[in-house]
Amino acid sequence: MISKREARRETLRIALLEAAKARVAESGLARLRARDIAKDAGCALGALYNVYKSLDDLILHINSATLAQLNTKLNHAAANADTPQEKLVALARQYMTFAIDNNYLWSALFDHTMPENAPLPQWHLDEQAILFGHVVDPLAALKPDLDAAGLHTAARTLFAAVHGIVSISLREGSTTIPRETLDAQLTEFIITQVNGMKYACGEHQI
Numbered sequence: 001m002i003s004k005r006e007a008r009r010e011t012l013r014i015a016l017l018e019a020a021k022a023r024v025a026e027s028g029l030a031r032l033r034a035r036d037i038a039k040d041a042g043c044a045l046g047a048l049y050n051v052y053k054s055l056d057d058l059i060l061h062i063n064s065a066t067l068a069q070l071n072t073k074l075n076h077a078a079a080n081a082d083t084p085q086e087k088l089v090a091l092a093r094q095y096m097t098f099a100i101d102n103n104y105l106w107s108a109l110f111d112h113t114m115p116e117n118a119p120l121p122q123w124h125l126d127e128q129a130i131l132f133g134h135v136v137d138p139l140a141a142l143k144p145d146l147d148a149a150g151l152h153t154a155a156r157t158l159f160a161a162v163h164g165i166v167s168i169s170l171r172e173g174s175t176t177i178p179r180e181t182l183d184a185q186l187t188e189f190i191i192t193q194v195n196g197m198k199y200a201c202g203e204h205q206i
Contacts, residue, residue, distance in 0.1 A: 009050075009051060012041070012043060012047060012051055013051045013052075015041040015042070015043070016037060016038070016041045016043070016048055016051060016052065016058065017058070017061055017062065017065065018041075019037050019040035019041040020032065020037045020058055020059075020062050021062050021065060021066075021105070022040070023036060023037060023040065024062055024104055024105055024108055025102065025104055025105050026104070027104070028104040028107065028108075029059070029104070029107065029108040029111050029112060030111075032055070032059070034048055034049075034055050034058075037058070056112075056114055056115060056118070059108065059112050060112075060120075060121070060124055062105070062108065063108055063109050063112060063124070064124060064127055066102070066105045066106065066108065066109060067109065067127045067128065067130070067131070068127075069098075069102075070095075070098050070106075070131070071130055071131070071134075073094050073097075073098050074091055074094055074095065074131075074134045075134070076094075077090040077091055077093070077094035078090060078091055078134060078137075078138075084137075084138035084139070084141040084142050084194070085138075085142075085190070085191065085194040087137070087138040088135065088138050088139075088158075088190045088193075088194065089186075089187050089190045089191070091134055091135065091138075091162075092162045092186045092187070092189075092190050093183055093186060093187065095162060095163070095166060096162075096166050096179075096182060096183060096186055099166050099167075099170060100170065100179060103170065110167075131159060132152065132155045132156050132159050133155070135154075135155035135158055135159055136151050136152065136155045139151055139154050139155055139158070142194060142197045142198065143197055158193065161189070161193075162186065162189075162190075165182070165185065165186060165189065166182070166186070169182050
């Protein structure tokens with residue numbers, strides 16, 4: 001059973017995290033200020049640093065929550081698809097949808113950098129690696145000749161390609177690609193990649 005002090009600390013931790021997430025979701029990472037977060041959470045500024053080591057530590061936990069939300073969405077998308085191609089298309093389209101619907105939180109995953117000489121903690125690196133894991137299973141069905149290391153590399157490459165398409169499309173201001181067009185282009189890209197894998201394995205185009 002946790003003590004009253006531990007319970008209060010956990011309540012404050014959640015309140016600060018939710019306040020910070022709301023700030024990032026509304027106005028982005030660049031405008032995030034510790035004093036504003038503490039005010040929104042109804043506590044003194046010093047209380048924030050009693051719960052989180054630094055503002056960077058708090059941002060890591062914001063990104064952790066965003067990754068968990070994204071992973072849930074990707075799991076659901078893959079579970080509702082049948083073939084490897086359908087799974088990869090569903091994953092790409094869901095990734096696009098999440099990035100559009102949660103743009104500031106999604107951007108924070110890639111915009112945040114740790115202070116000099118402060119590496120990302122292993123627990124956060126492990127959470128990031130889960131993203132690539134969504135791609136591994138359908139790739140394994142398409143590329144049965146690849147070993148674990150090869151599959152991991154291929155998954156990272158395909159994920160990076162999809163991320164690049166989405167990222168560039170959403171960050172070009174006035175030249176942003178319409179959502180429907182981006183959806184169609186991602187689908188076409190994935191199908192082209194899958195067909196290339198099938199031909200490499202001696203199968204016919206689908």
